[in-house]
Amino acid sequence: MSDVYLDLKLPPRIGRLDELAHNLWWSWHPEARELFRALDYQLWRMDNHNPVKQLHQISPDRLRAAANDLVFLILYDKVMAHFDADILACNTWAATRHPRLLVKPIAYFSPEFALHTSLPIYAGGLGVLAGDFCKEASDVGLPLVAVGFMYPQGYFHQHISGEGWQEEVYDYLDFTDMPISPVLSKCNGGKVVAQIQLEDRTLSVAVWQVRVGHNTVYLLDTNIDENAARDREFSARLYIADSEMRIEQEIVLGIGGVRTIRALGIEPAIWHANEAHSAFMMLERVREEVAGGTSFSEAIRRVQQTTVFTTHSPVLATQDVFPIPLVEKYFHGYWESLGLSREDFLKLGQYDALTLKQVQGQGFSMAALALRMANQRNAVSQLHGRTARKMWHGLWPNVKEEEVPISSVTNGIHVPTWVARELLPAYEKYLGQDWLERQDLPQVWERILDVPDDELWAIHQALKHKLVAAIVERVQNRWAENQLMAKQVVAMGALLDSEALTIGFCRRFTEYKRPGLIFQDIERLKKIVTDRFHPVQIIFAGKPHPADLRGKQLIHEVYELALDQRFLGRIAFVEDYDMHIAHHLVQGVDVWLNTPQRLQEACGTSGMKAALNGVLHLSVLDGWWYEGYNGKNGWAIDKGSGIIESGEQDYRDAQAIYRFLEEEIVPLYYDRDASGVPKGWVQMMKEAIRSIVPHFCARRMLKEYSEKLYTAAAKNLTL
DSSP: OOOOOOOOOOOGGGTTHHHHHTBGGGGGOHHHHHHHHHHOHHHHHHTTSOHHHHHHHSOHHHHHHHHTOHHHHHHHHHHHHHHHHHHTOOSOHHHHHOGGGGSSOEEEEOSOOOOOTTSOOOOSHHHHHHHHHHHHHHHHTOOEEEEEEOOTTOSOEEEEOTTSOEEEEOOOOOGGGSSOEEOBOTTTSSBOOEEEEETTEEEEEEEEEEEETTEEEEEEEOOSTTSOHHHHHTTSSSSOSOHHHHHHHHHIIIIIHHHHHHHTTOOOSEEEEESGGGTHHHHHHHHHHHHTTOOHHHHHHHHHHTEEEEOOOOOGGGSOEEEHHHHHHHHTTHHHHTTOOHHHHHHTTOOOHHHHOOOTTSEEEHHHHHHHHOSEEEESSHHHHHHHHHHTGGGSTTSOGGGSSOEEOOOOBOHHHHSOGGGHHHHHHHHOTTTTTTTTOHHHHGGGGGSOHHHHHHHHHHHHHHHHHHHHHHHHHHHHTTOOOHHHHHHTTTTOOTTSEEEEEESOOOGGGOTTGGGSSHHHHHHHHTOSSSOEEEEEEOOOOTTOHHHHHHHHHHHHHHHOGGGTTOEEEESSOOHHHHHHHHHHOSEEEEOOOTTOOSOOOHHHHHHHTTOEEEEESOTTHHHHOOSSSEEEETTTOOOOOHHHHHHHHHHHHHHIIIIIIHHHHHOOOTTSOOHHHHHHHHHHHHHHGGGSBHHHHHHHHIIIIIHHHTTTOOO
16 A cells, blocks of 8 residues: 655645645644644635645645744644654553554444545544544554545535525535545555455445544545446445445445455454444455355354444334345345355344344344344443343343343543634643543543633633634625525524524434424523523524435424524524534534433434533433433433323423523523623533543543453454
């Protein structure tokens, strides 16, 4: 392999800028971001913080000036020294605590990776989790080789029509402006290509690489000349609704991913499937063992021993289950290479008929396959673990439900990615210069109580002003493009007030998340938000899947209310939710609202990001909040109720939200001292930061994966 960067003719003194731009390490190190800001701030903003694109557009004169600017060169040298030290570090946490895990890399498969807005190949939470996982693996020194898809069209851009309906806009990505490079063969300099048999044809797969610290993400691409037009297109977008194209994608990700790793000469010790979309990876490794002369029973034992599977969905209906005829179409020759009959092969992906009400032969479940093929299995929160053990009890009918072998590792967020730049000086001053290295230690965060109330409040207010300014700028840009009707300007946030109590509801728009719950009683809500002296505003953002008609209807309903003059412009919907606007939202709102139907939120991580920045959580006691809520760090909606009929539950939860707003949240927010600081509110902010961050950071998550799952999967490795 060789890294390929375009010939930008950089001045030799700053000749490594392109190397830095092509390693997303820069994205979570503030001094590296500052380096590119200092290079050309206007281009940095215009290019949406994409240094690769910035370097392609910058003038030679500006580069020469930077190469002769002493202040810039001092920063450049500092950043590159830090970069080299991190990439070459030998005294990492993993090296000192788990040297066995450094013998060979961990192969981490995921259908999407949200690493940065300059690489828009993600749809939502699963991708954000995978991106944070990769970054933290680099930080703690775990050798990770990640495998995913290079979607030429990425995920769609969202436009909202004047009538309030989502319109999907797909643009082909310009790979030259992205932090990727093709993987080339050492032998002939051509693209590294794996091949897969799909029905009656051979599919070729090219590979791109993304540097993430000292680790690499490999992205598979079928859009190459060797393939037929249809095969070039089926990997164009994430989460295609068509079942046949979906199984083809998952064959490429799983089987093609293994063959790509082999072609690259990589020998992983542990294989980790992030959700079941990549479960065919396990079958391919069994096939390799059988081809080498191992019996099927021994081959599957070896694969199970070294495989970790993380399940993210707590609902059977959302699992990938392929029709048996479709599986037969693509695997009728494959099961023979495993030494299996058709019936035995299909059993690998079938539910227990009695327990899970799935009639044998109706479908092939990717999750059931993954659970059978991995010895290390985990859900993504404690509550999700209980749900998963109940949901999949049928696969282990002879053990008690609580003994079903699915553990839990609660998700966490990559702190350097999501913390506001404005908070860093305060965290360094009061928590200690090494606070990031010790971010998972609760005692570090006890020091947040030492931050003066007025100082923390001033930072938060600055972040809220920044959020409102970013939203207004988006509206102005859309207006300038002549793409908005006049009434949409208000609906998209032009009248937002930086001084008003601001609630954020920002996540994938789908029915179980209940985005419209707060509108159960329009008149009561109108009275709350339009109070002359204590105004409240609510910002919505999110995308439903293009095939989710109910999700689109929910956006339409919310958007119609944002257009309603009775709310005085205090309901806003921000279109085209992505990582860039997500940073502003989790850092700038006052309250983060989360209202999923109970036991349907596996974990959720957006509230963790908000808490890191002092934003208070108002949420149903589900997912991670079931573990995080302590009675003083936010609010739990209707925490005493069990699961009841959905209409009644919606009514109770909406009433609870109104009561919290009227009796606790609004009064606490507007209760100011003589200097204008809401002392009680700031105390809750501090408690949220203190009690949540160390327990829900990716540092804790990666350590837990290493100690609970990876060490078990690697127990037979020799140093």
